[in-house]
Amino acid sequence: MTGQVIKTRWVLGLTSLGFFMAMMDAMIVTTASTAIRTDFQISVKSLQWALNAYNITIAAVLLVGVALGERWGRRRLYNLGLLIFTIGSVFCAMATTLDWLIVARIVEGLGASVMTPMSMAILTSTLPVEQHGRALGIWSGVGGLALIVGPSLGGLIVARLTWQWIFWINVPIGLLALALSWLYLPESHGKVEPINLLDHGLIIIASAGLIWTLSAATSQLDLSQFSSVLLIGLASLGSGIWFICRQAKEKMPMxxxxxxxxxxxxxxxxxxxxxxxxxxxxxxxxxxxxxxxxxxxxxxxxxxxxxxxxxxxxxxxxxxxxxxxxxxxxxxxxxxxxxxxxxxxxxxxxxxxxxxxxxxxxxxxxxxxxxxxxxxxxxxxxxxxxxxxxxxxxxxxxxxxxxxxxxxxxxxxxxxxxxxxxxxxxxxxxxxxxxxxxxxxxxxxxxxxx
Structure with a gap:
């Protein structure tokens, strides 16, 4: 087996692993949801944030992660994402309240927000163009496998152990992936664009705030609570409108x-x-x-x-x-x-x-x-x-x-x-x-x- 083939397999395997971990964590929680709800004695309405916090964070931070990877190095940011994701998994496993779990899921989402785009960028920038189709097909297939394996694996872990182990399992895999990535993934950079923190702040506020408002508005609220929800909803809507207006004027919009x-x-x-x-x-x-x-x-x-x-x-x-x-x-x-x-x-x-x-x-x-x-x-x-x-x-x-x-x-x-x-x-x-x-x-x- 030639050195080039070995290098290709390491790159494909390690980038696919990161994508798989990010996708898996969104699905593995589903079959553990009943156990988490019972353990924390919470409602279905409260439980949704254990799933939403992860997805909203990835969506809100994804583009800034891409920009940082192009500027600082794709492998460097990919590894940073793996580290943050692993730390977030530890916090999730140690959570004793729903609020703690939600914050830990946000940390996980921060890591996952760069793992997916950086893994794809590393793969396509490393391999020859003629191999892109096959490699991306395998990469996508591994990510899709998480949709199949996630619920079943989550159910197996909860049935045999406790729901906390759906997060503990990420720790040894994440640390191994981090070590191997430093050794076998090549560094690469892309087109450097300015990072506008205001725009990213606005899209985070708009996305998270509007979804939270929609959820909170269905609760039994007194007048003071309703006023707070309405205020947050209007602030989120205003942030979204402001963001769109800024994108229309900027030379290099997000x-x-x-x-x-x-x-x-x-x-x-x-x-x-x-x-x-x-x-x-x-x-x-x-x-x-x-x-x-x-x-x-x-x-x-x-x-x-x-x-x-x-x-x-x-x-x-x-x-x-x-x-x-x-x-x-x-x-x-x-x-x-x-x-x-x-x-x-x-x-x-x-x-x-x-x-x-x-x-x-x-x-x-x-x-x-x-x-x-x-x-x-x-x-x-x-x-x-x-x-x-x-x-x-x-x-x-x-x-x-x-x-x-x-x-x-x-x-x-x-x-x-x-x-x-x-x-x-x-x-x-x-x-x-x-x-x-x-x-x-x-x-x-x-x-x-x-």
Missing amino acids: IPLSFFQERAFTGGNLATACLYAAMYGVVFFLPQFLQLNGHANALTAGLELLPWTGTLVIVAPFSGRAVDQFGERWLAMLGLVFQGLGYWLIALFVHKNYGWLVLPLMLAGVGLSMAGPALQKAVLGAVPRVAIGKASGIYNIFRLLGGALGTTLAVIVFYQFHGSDFTTGFQATMLATGAISLLGLVGAKKLKQN
Whole structure:
């Protein structure tokens, strides 16, 4: 085996590992949610922040992480992300209150926000152009594997140990990955752009503040509390408007508004937000439903999700070729319809035994596996090649903020309909998430077709 082949395998393996860890941590918590809620004696509404804090942080900090990596060195920032992620995992495992856990999840999110884009940048800058397609396919496949393994592994850990071990497991893996990355990953730099701290502060306030306001507004508030929530909501909205106005005037904007003049870019990102809003809303509640109403333990609940998540292995490899043959629009629209229909069928069969849910779960999984690659290709293909990195960051922001907003909306619907019955609330939530998925058709119609 030649030295070049060995180097390629180390680069591919280590960058894929970082991406896998970042994706895994978003999914492994799902089957541990019931155990965390029971341990901390908290409501479903409070629990959502253990998931949202991670995703919002990644979305808000992702672009500044990309800018720092281009300036300071991609390997250096990738390793810093691994270190912060590992430290955050220790804090999560040691958490004794929900507030502590949320802060620790924010720390994890800070690390993960640079692990994903830097791993992709290191991979593409190191390998020859002719190897990019195959390497990125493997890299994406490893990240997708986290969607399959995460819930099942989380269930296994909770069933055999305690929920804290879903975070402790990150520590030895993170430290090993950090040591090997220093040894085997090459350093590289990219185009240096100015870092505007004000813009990044504004987008963090706007994204986190608006989602928090939406969640808090559904609580039973007295007049003084309502005033505080309204004030935070208006401040967040103002921050978002200010951010957009600044982007329109800046010579080197963090999010170029000119991108959104392209119909495929705007439509693809909006459809992406709907696709993942629906998915994250379901992944937050479905494991709880299987455990509380199906009387499954955490491990069984994780395995019962496999008809949904496992379709990625079968469908995703064919999605790229199908997009080339049939066009992005039709594959994205069909995927959104399949996902929405699958969720509605789950709502229909909610009082049946688990066997009735297998085909709807598979249908929803096929939809996600079809629409995801089609929308990503549509967004990245709508901008000049030199802008693909920034477009990828914007795509991921829509994906993650869509997921956080979807979780919040799912919780709102659940509390409006659940009464004293979890199943009734879950059924309403599945109907709502199915509708959100179909709402993505509005954006998908703007995509190009062959």
